[in-house]
Amino acid sequence: MDHPRITFIGAGNMAASIVGGLVESGQPATAINASDPYPQSLEKLREIAPVITHADNNSAVDGADVIILAVKPQVMADVCTGIASAVQASGALVISIAAGITIDSMRNWLGDQTAIVRCMPNTPALLGVGATGLYANEQVSEQQRSFAENILRAVGIIRWVDEERALDAVTALSGSGPAYFFLFMESMIDAGISQGLDRETATELALQTGLGAARMAMENNVDLVELRRRVTSPGGTTQAAVENFEAQGLRTLVSDAMQAAAARAETMAKEMG
Structure with a gap:
């Protein structure tokens, strides 16, 4: 059929x-x-x-x-x-x-x-x-x-x-995931504005950067760690930013947030069943 x-x-x-x-x-x-x-x-x-x-x-x-x-x-x-x-x-x-x-x-x-x-x-x-x-x-x-x-x-x-x-894990990763990227891009835009860019410029640069990064990740048969390494020159600006993210516990923050989403999905199933 x-x-x-x-x-x-x-x-x-x-x-x-x-x-x-x-x-x-x-x-x-x-x-x-x-x-x-x-x-x-x-x-x-x-x-x-x-x-x-x-x-x-x-x-x-x-x-x-x-x-x-x-x-x-x-x-x-x-x-x-x-x-x-x-x-x-x-x-x-x-x-x-x-x-x-x-x-x-x-x-x-x-x-x-x-x-x-x-x-x-x-x-x-x-x-x-x-x-x-x-x-x-x-x-x-x-x-x-x-x-x-x-x-x-x-x-x-x-x-x-x-x-x-x-x-529940799918919900936490891809189901809710677009909101995570929107929040991250919002934060990048706000940071760009605080450093002197106008909102239109900061927004266009952030959105295009998100699109470009996603395409590079999907269209290159290269591990994400390697892609990140290629952008991160030793002692450069990207390294300074990435080290700050790591020091502030970005990975733990993301993991905890996704666990909260998965737990809520499980709770909702019990409430609606």
Whole structure:
């Protein structure tokens, strides 16, 4: 099956980005259905591609091979129980992009034999450069794993994890990660301004530097340590800055922050399950 029939429940920004990536990669818009309680969200989605839209979830999932749950975690239980009978009858793959909702919780709502892939995309997926971690339960077939891979690859890179709890680490690293880089760039901009640059110049230089560093890291088959070494001349300006970062405990600070994010993800799963 080259083009599975895909239904999105929820037509927000993340759903829209995945739809755009799918259509660009060759998925026919006529094989995509979407439902959302807000007509304006469905209208925006149809501006991206002429998908088939529904106001009712059950009519949207009828005949679907893949159902993507792109709703807020707080309404996931109601959404799942509402479509449970249709999912059990069809044997469709269910993909959840909702943070903090475990597979056990979804199985309780959808049925024990439901094939479920839980994934954690990040906001750069909105630009097609996302990073997504995925975990599948035992009911997911190889064909369904392929469906999940192709769908999420439409908006960036994907990595499977072997244990569901590893998604907490994915959340801490790539899920929350964009905010870390934004904060670091904010700090660089503020420091540049304090040293005499105007805000526009400091901002442009910081953002372009972040983009350039990321491209160098991705496009060179060179370890990050070596890339950093090449920029750090002995006794030079970069060495002075890096030594200050190390002395101030940057690595420990990052590790502690990511541990806090992972712990919060675990807590959220218990609260919402």
